[in-house]
Amino acid sequence: MSKQVQSAQGEALGLTNCPTCKFLCHVEQGTCPRCGQPVQSRDRTSVQKSWALLITAAILLFPANLYPITIMTSQGQVRQDTILSGISHLVHLDLLPIAIILFTASILVPMLKIFGLALYLTAISYRLPISKKTLMTGFHIIEWIGRWSMLDLFVISITAALINMGQIWDAKPAPAATAFALVILLTQLAAKVLDTRLLWDRLESKDDTN
Numbered sequence: 001m002s003k004q005v006q007s008a009q010g011e012a013l014g015l016t017n018c019p020t021c022k023f024l025c026h027v028e029q030g031t032c033p034r035c036g037q038p039v040q041s042r043d044r045t046s047v048q049k050s051w052a053l054l055i056t057a058a059i060l061l062f063p064a065n066l067y068p069i070t071i072m073t074s075q076g077q078v079r080q081d082t083i084l085s086g087i088s089h090l091v092h093l094d095l096l097p098i099a100i101i102l103f104t105a106s107i108l109v110p111m112l113k114i115f116g117l118a119l120y121l122t123a124i125s126y127r128l129p130i131s132k133k134t135l136m137t138g139f140h141i142i143e144w145i146g147r148w149s150m151l152d153l154f155v156i157s158i159t160a161a162l163i164n165m166g167q168i169w170d171a172k173p174a175p176a177a178t179a180f181a182l183v184i185l186l187t188q189l190a191a192k193v194l195d196t197r198l199l200w201d202r203l204e205s206k207d208d209t210n
Contacts, residue, residue: 027085038199046195047124053193054117060179061110068174080174083107105154106180109145116142124198139199142191 015024018032018039025039032039068080081089083106090099093168116138123130 046193047121047198050117050190050194051125052189053186054114056120057110057183057190058114058118060183060186061114064176064179065107066185067176067179069176070171070181072171081175083180090120110183110187111190113142113145116145117190119186120199121194135199139196140152 015026016039017024018035018037020037021032022037023032023034025034030038065083067082069083070081070086072079072081083102087099087103087106090096090102119138120135120142122128123135
């Protein structure tokens with residue numbers, strides 16, 4: 001009997017695996033008898049919820065990158081920087097390592113996470129002809145990127161602190177900082193609300209390729 005059939009029979013019997021300890025338990029119990037964690041059957045609406053959060057995050061990427069993210073003042077002079085102009089300014093100041101870190105954390109990581117989650121959700125929603133190996137590789141990449149989600153805000157905070165320590169410029173967050181923080185929060189929520197068991201159902205489908 002295939003795993004897909006076993007999974008379908010388990011759902012029909014009201015059985016599911018605990019997401020924490022993998023113990024097989026009844027959904028109606030509400031909690032796992034082994035570890036006490038809440039259990040529920042597959043949340044089919046989680047894909048729609050994740051799509052909504054992800055699309056909102058993608059839209060917010062535009063104001064996050066087009067509007068100033070920092071406002072710096074010095075002796076009456078005001079300088080407003082977007083993420084890209086701030087990176088360019090760091091390069092001109094010969095702070096290339098910080099510029100590379102800022103580019104990776106502020107532009108590369110959010111875009112990769114949004115693209116990866118979009119591909120992941122599309123594979124679940126439309127059953128794209130993607131091999132199990134590719135799907136699993138993408139899943140692990142998204143998990144790895146997720147561990148570094150807060151690096152973006154951390155780097156920007158450290159950069160602003162270093163500028164303030166110089167007693168030359170006073171750095172403050174600008175409107176784009178709010179949009180940027182929302183992008184990070186929404187991508188984290190998009191990954192969090194998704195029921196990953198739907199991916200395993202996709203991988204165990206008999207018409208998947210290897």
